[in-house]
Amino acid sequence: MPTYERLKGFRDFYPPEMAARREVIDVVEDAARRYGFREIETPRLERAEMWTDKSGDDIVDELYAFEDHGGRHVTLAPELTPTVARMYAAKAQELSKPVKWVSTRPFWRYEQVQQGRFREFYQTNVDVFGSSEPEADAEVLAVAADALTGLGLTADDFEFRVSHRDILGSLLRSFDADVDVTDAIRAVDKSEKVDEDEYLDLLYDAGLAYDQAREFDALLDVTDPANLDELTDFAPDAEGLADAVENLQAVLAAADDFGAGEHCDLSLRTARGLDYYTGAVFECFDSTGEVSRSVFGGGRYDDLIEEFGGQPTPAVGVAPGYAPLTLLLERAGVMPDAELSTDYYVLRVGDTRDVAARVARDLRAKGHVVESDLAGRSFGAQMGYADSVNAETVVIVGEQDLADGNVTVKDMRSGDQTTAPVDEFPGERDRPTYDDFA
Numbered sequence: 001m002p003t004y005e006r007l008k009g010f011r012d013f014y015p016p017e018m019a020a021r022r023e024v025i026d027v028v029e030d031a032a033r034r035y036g037f038r039e040i041e042t043p044r045l046e047r048a049e050m051w052t053d054k055s056g057d058d059i060v061d062e063l064y065a066f067e068d069h070g071g072r073h074v075t076l077a078p079e080l081t082p083t084v085a086r087m088y089a090a091k092a093q094e095l096s097k098p099v100k101w102v103s104t105r106p107f108w109r110y111e112q113v114q115q116g117r118f119r120e121f122y123q124t125n126v127d128v129f130g131s132s133e134p135e136a137d138a139e140v141l142a143v144a145a146d147a148l149t150g151l152g153l154t155a156d157d158f159e160f161r162v163s164h165r166d167i168l169g170s171l172l173r174s175f176d177a178d179v180d181v182t183d184a185i186r187a188v189d190k191s192e193k194v195d196e197d198e199y200l201d202l203l204y205d206a207g208l209a210y211d212q213a214r215e216f217d218a219l220l221d222v223t224d225p226a227n228l229d230e231l232t233d234f235a236p237d238a239e240g241l242a243d244a245v246e247n248l249q250a251v252l253a254a255a256d257d258f259g260a261g262e263h264c265d266l267s268l269r270t271a272r273g274l275d276y277y278t279g280a281v282f283e284c285f286d287s288t289g290e291v292s293r294s295v296f297g298g299g300r301y302d303d304l305i306e307e308f309g310g311q312p313t314p315a316v317g318v319a320p321g322y323a324p325l326t327l328l329l330e331r332a333g334v335m336p337d338a339e340l341s342t343d344y345y346v347l348r349v350g351d352t353r354d355v356a357a358r359v360a361r362d363l364r365a366k367g368h369v370v371e372s373d374l375a376g377r378s379f380g381a382q383m384g385y386a387d388s389v390n391a392e393t394v395v396i397v398g399e400q401d402l403a404d405g406n407v408t409v410k411d412m413r414s415g416d417q418t419t420a421p422v423d424e425f426p427g428e429r430d431r432p433t434y435d436d437f438a
Contacts, residue, residue: 009119016338021322023336024151024329025104028124028320031147035139037102037126042083044106048075050082054275054307064108076108080125081276081301081317082308088129089310097130116293116324123296127317132302134247137280138254140298140318144284145260147320152334158295160260161267162252162282165299166244167231168271171219172208174235179207182275188220189271220268225252228266244279251280278302282318291327296320343368343431345386349379349398355422356397359407362426363395387412393433395425409434 006012013021029039048065052073065075077083084101104124113119126143128136141160148158168188172179187202194202203213222228228245235241248266255261264282272281279300286295298318305313329335344363348356356372363370371389373382386394396408396417407425410417411434420437429436 007119009113011118011120015340019340020336020338021326024322024325025122025124027150028147029102029104031150032102032124032126032143034146035100035143037100037143040084040087040101040103042077042080042087042103042105044076045074046077046083046086048073050086051075051078054082062109062111064110078107078109079274080105080107080123080319081127081274081304084125084127084129084317085301085304085308085310085315088313088315089305089308092305092310092313095129098136099127099129101125101127101129114293116291116321116327118323122322123319124322125317125319126298127315129305129313129315131316132314134250134254134280135258136314137251137300137316138258138260140316141255141260141264141282142258144296144298144318144320145263148263148284151329153328153332155262157287157332158263158284158328159287160264160282160284161270162248162255162264162280163266163268163270163272164244164248164280165271165277166240166279167228167248167268170238170241170244171216171231171235174238174241175208175212175216177207177209177212181206184208185271186273188269189273191217191269222268223266225249225266248280272297272299276301276304276307280316284320286328286331288331290331291324293324295324295328340389341369342371342386342389342391343393344370345382345389345391345394346370346372347379347382347386347394347396348373349396349400352397352399352402355402355407359395359397359422359425366426366430368431397422409437411435 048060048063051059051063063075063078065073068074080103088099102124104122106120106122108120110119111117126140128140165185168185169181172181172184184203184206187199187206190202191199200210200213203216204210208216219231219234222230228249232242232245252261252264252266255264270281270283277299279302281299283297284295296319300316302314305315326335346356346360360370360372383394391412394410394412396410401408401419402422405422406419407422408417409420416434418434418438426432
């Protein structure tokens with residue numbers, strides 16, 4: 001018989017690992033729900049033009065793209081932002097503003113596999129449409145902060161690096177040079193991943209002279225929001241610079257009021273490489289640097305809805321990725337345990353299926369996780385299985401006990417057991433245990 005290896009960059013999650021993963025996802029999604037974000041579901045397959053029209057045909061090398069049976073050029077979605085932009089544009093007139101959506105799903109990119117980066121990966125996307133106010137930016141930062149602290153992380157574990165694309169663009173255009181702003185911002189995005197000479201070469205290739213590149217880079221050293229006015233002093237006539245500085249200061253002030261300020265650091269070298277970002281942008285990093293890649297990123301994309309046929313609409317979002325987030329949680333020692341959890345195992349001895357099934361149904365009706373034998377196993381084998389799934393309580397439904405009108409209730413942690421009237425189990429108790437009948 002042939003054996004088939006898993007594809008590189010794809011992962012299997014067995015039940016214990018999936019239990020821990022589900023707990024993490026639930027905490028992140030619950031943080032978004034508490035702010036009123038509503039869940040959506042989106043297609044896994046989209047028209048490839050949604051990416052090639054914006055980024056050029058070369059991006060196809062990074063996509064799982066192909067021609068379908070109808071001759072359409074399609075791709076497995078590498079990210080969600082173009083999809084939600086398309087969805088919003090299609091229904092904009094019917095939606096109450098602002099629109100707040102959340103979605104967790106997989107994405108696919110054909111790229112080099114490395115720490116925290118896979119070819120199939122999962123993200124929770126949190127987006128606000130229809131508000132240009134700094135409070136919208138601050139709210140998505142607050143959702144992210146609440147999610148991370150809800151997972152047990154502290155301010156010593158992570159930091160949000162916050163910047164503004166329009167500040168970078170305005171400064172670049174203020175130089176007496178023919179600068180390709182998009183390429184220069186991409187260079188800034190790579191500045192901490194390459195050595196200084198290569199970074200300066202990238203800025204030079206984008207149109208800055210080397211002395212201008214060094215001068216521009218020195219401007220990005222500002223770390224105190226109050227000192228951002230130094231940039232407008234440097235380029236007082238730069239179009240849009242004063243407004244961008246004011247907006248970034250307002251976003252950081254709102255984030256402070258919303259409880260996320262202690263996690264936010266001004267970092268103008270944070271640029272986000274995607275072309276559709278327009279305003280404030282941010283990335284989350286491990287404060288210790290042990291996890292080298294960003295845990296998540298996000299920002300403003302105010303022009304994207306219009307590019308998808310909608311009316312001009314401000315938008316901002318953030319997308320925690322679960323592969324790097326898991327690395328951060330593991331580094332901080334707060335990753336949920338990868339183990340199964342079972343409330344009850346109902347063990348049958350002899351011809352007692354009808355009663356055992358009734359007990360199991362009643363316990364499940366109260367919301368508990370309940371397992372029972374499906375393979376005709378012996379008493380010992382059933383007990384071994386109950387232990388393997390971490391059952392907290394075993395309810396033994398045996399012929400001898402039933403003859404006396406009882407079942408046996410066993411606490412698996414202590415090993416103690418006692419009998420309980422079968423007609424009173426579970427009865428009115430929400431979570432009956434050994435202690436209720438001992």
